[in-house]
Amino acid sequence: MNLNRRTLLASGATAATLATLGLPVRAQEGPLKVGFIYVGPVGDGGWTFQHDQARQEAQAQFGDAIETIYQESVPEGADAERAITQMILGGAKLIFTTSFGYMDATVNVAAKFPDVKFEHATGYKTAPNLATYDARFYEGRAVCGTIAGRMTKTNKIGYIGSYPIPENIQGINSAFIHARKVNPDVEMVVIWAYTWFDPAKEADAAKAMIEQGVDVILQHTDSTAPQAAAQAAGNVYTFGQASDMAAFKPTPRISSIIDHWSPYYIQRIQAVLDGTWQSQSFWGGIKDGVVQIGEITEAVPAEVKAEAEALRDKMAAGEYHPFTGPLNKQDGSPWLAEGQTPTDEELHGMNFYVEGLTGEIPS
Amino acid sequence: MDPILLLASLMVASTPILLASLGELVVERSGVLNLGVEGMMITGAITGFAAGVATNSALLGFVGAAAGGAALSLLFAVLVLWLRSNQVATGLALTLFGLGVAALVGQSYNGIRAPAMPDFRIPLLADIPVLGPILFRHDLVVYLGLALVAGVWWFLNRSRAGLTLRAVGENHDAAHALGYKVLRLRLLAILFGGACAGLGGAYLSLVRVPQWTEGVTAGAGWIALAIVVFASWRPLRLLLGAWLFGGISYLQLNLQAADVRLGFSLFGSRWELPADLQTLLFASAPYLVTILVLVLISSGKGRAALAAPGSLGQPFHASR
Structure with a gap:
């Protein structure tokens, strides 16, 4: 693309106009990017494996409407903050952090990016853009x-x-x-x-x-x-x-x-696509099918x-x-x-x- | 809690880090710093497991593990020795690469049972009370680890080739001027280090865990690197370090299982460590001891004893 001062000025003016008019400016075109932070490798045969299966099911369900990314073996604690932030800078708009020890990191990053939705597994701290989900x-x-x-x-x-x-x-x-x-x-x-x-x-x-x-x-x-x-x-x-x-x-x-996470993941991704996502604390058990x-x-x-x-x-x-x-x-x-x-x-x-x-x- | 059984388990628990750190010790004595131990270990863990499953023999599995570890270290050797890349960065990259390759190769090995590794009771010696069960009723790889420690000690301190290797590690320019083949010697040291790391990794996947799981080494390679420093590049201290690092975490789990608390009785009143403090103390003890040892041997009279190899981590080019 040929960038010159005039087009820059023009696009700047358009953005300014849209902003003053209060019209929604789409930050990105294309699929919704959904990120997952895992505490172990996806092949652990247990906890992380199960989350990743659910991620794949969600990807299959929504097809081209979403793009899922994940990072595995992320240490709990300060380094998690970096991993989550990196995902957001990469364009993720919905992030699932799937271990208890990511709680404070998720809270901190969520405060910095109010436009991004967060879902933290097994924790107890929520925010307007941070929901929790857990299984009994x-x-x-x-x-x-x-x-x-x-x-x-x-x-x-x-x-x-x-x-x-x-x-x-x-x-x-x-x-x-x-x-x-x-x-x-x-x-x-x-x-x-x-x-x-x-x-x-x-x-x-x-x-x-x-x-x-x-x-x-x-x-x-x-x-x-x-x-x-x-x-x-x-x-x-x-x-x-x-x-x-x-x-x-x-x-x-x-x-x-x-642990059967996919119905929850699909439901929450759908909510973001529909624009109906709201913060909540979900705790499902055998009755809800989350625990089998x-x-x-x-x-x-x-x-x-x-x-x-x-x-x-x-x-x-x-x-x-x-x-x-x-x-x-x-x-x-x-x-x-x-x-x-x-x-x-x-x-x-x-x-x-x-x-x-x-x-x-x-x- | 049976102390004899505990000491016997301690020997087994420390074998993976003993093997890996012994290989790294030889590499570092030749003047090369290979931070890719974790990557080579996990590569050995999967190639060893695959070879073991394919041949249905754990021993042949270990041969495959040594080959796998050495193959990965060959990549490191070419990059570092001939292309003169930065050793620290290349080593870290090797770890990431090894973890990725192992996860890829391991995809089809999840949930497969490892071939059994028989214990080998050394005749006569195994029947000695106390010492027998602790030392002489293990599998062959435990003995191999101990034999390698003795072998490396002899090689470094008593053989001409070992002296040359140390010379290359202390000052590669001087060694080159004397006509020694610096790069060739370092290549051999790196291959030995890779093979040892591979054996250590396979000990996890074939004996200790025993199965293939992604990330099975879980940081053991980094502990192996720490032990080399703890041992101040000496094989016999390395053995002590491996027992300390490997043994303490195993002891800690056993104390929990038996609900035993360390403490002492004084004037009829008993004082015990709180449960959480005991666990944390044991978990951090190897690192605290490492710091203590470093402080002690790097101060005053013992200073000369620390002595990292002079050319450690520096690239070598014959033109200089």
Whole structure:
């Protein structure tokens, strides 16, 4: 294009006129650019894999109307701010940041770019252009805890936590409550890995548990390494986490919690295309289809399978809340009275174990 | 918590970083800084896994891993030695390239089971109480790692070729003037470093995890680089460093699993570390110790002992 002073002046004048008239100026022509920030690699076989599957489904659904971009293995913390900003400078108008640790980075960048829409997974801070979305993983944990309590022979089940944040603590409490319900002798060993994704460390954590006599392992980290460690040990059962982890069927993986994000992504992208997007806090569970229970394999006796599926169906029908009183806190003080259930705010800030769990939560 | 079992696991946990850092030590003693250890490790992890699956033999897998790591390091060698590119930038690029290549090659290996790596009990020695289970009931690669440490120590300190390699690393112009083939020696050192890093990566994907997962090394290559500095470029200190770095994180997980808290009893009252402090302390201990060691050996009398190779990181051209 031949740029000279006259055309520059003319285009400047046009823009100024449009601005004063208050007409919407389209910043970009063409497809809506949607960015995704991932905490692990897309091939982790768990959390990030599942988000990326949903991204691909959204891309297929909208075709040429949108263009999706992603960056994987973005560290939580200050560097995330740079990655998000870079995506915006690259033209992204809607950004999904898919890990708890991106919360402050997302809040900071959202304040700087009021025209860009942000969606942060599993956090609790919102802004006019920043929504949050989360899944009630603890509902899935209730089902896994029931199976774990029935399947353990040593009466020791293990939970590999990532970071001591409410999401993990909800999972630990929910799994433990339901394991105890079907097996009063069960005990739970918790290891905090202080990472979402480090296969060697996750495998080591699983091995350390197995050495302690644990024979059913639940994980809250993203890789399939604990599954492989359990497979190598033999006689140890696991649950798929975030993704089905079907490669480890029928044992060690005897069931799974699957995160199903694509309906949410498609709905929110549609809202931006329609211009109806608004900030909100979405927290979906089994009922909403965001949390799904993967196939319970033949390694589980039929009556246990039926019991677990009945629990799942009760939650899907909205008839049962995993945290239903009477429940006490770890120190024995009462938490929930008979029939009482906690509010979502209370769950979002959960920082205590329930009665019967040993050990303490690192602060 | 069984201390014998724990020490045995510690040997296994430290093997990947031991192998990778040992290779890097030889590379750096020849005067080349290769920051691409992470990339070479993960390339070795996938080529080793692929070779292992194809041949259904973990041992042949390790051969493939060494070849894969060395092949990637050859690229680095050509760029750095003959095209005289910046070593730091090239090394970082090698890491990114290795991570990408491994992710690409690994696409079809998700969820595949690794061939089993049998433990090899050394006859007689394995039956010694205490020492037997700790030292002599492992797989062959653990022994290979220890043998390589001894071999590298002997090579650097007792052999003529090792002396030449050190001379090239200390002052490449002088070594060149004496008629030594600087580039050829450095090429061999870089290939050795690549092969070792590949073995270390494959130990993760074939034995320790054991499966292929994208990003399986998760920063182990960077720790290997830190250990070389911690060891002040000496093989025996390197062994200590690898046990320290690899062992502490494993110990930390075990203390959590057993719900054991470190502490002491004084006048009948017991004092214990809080759970979160203990975990953080263990997680940061290797780095704190590295800083401490660097301060100690670079001050006063021990100063000469730090001694990074004189030509480390500098490009060499015969015309100068």
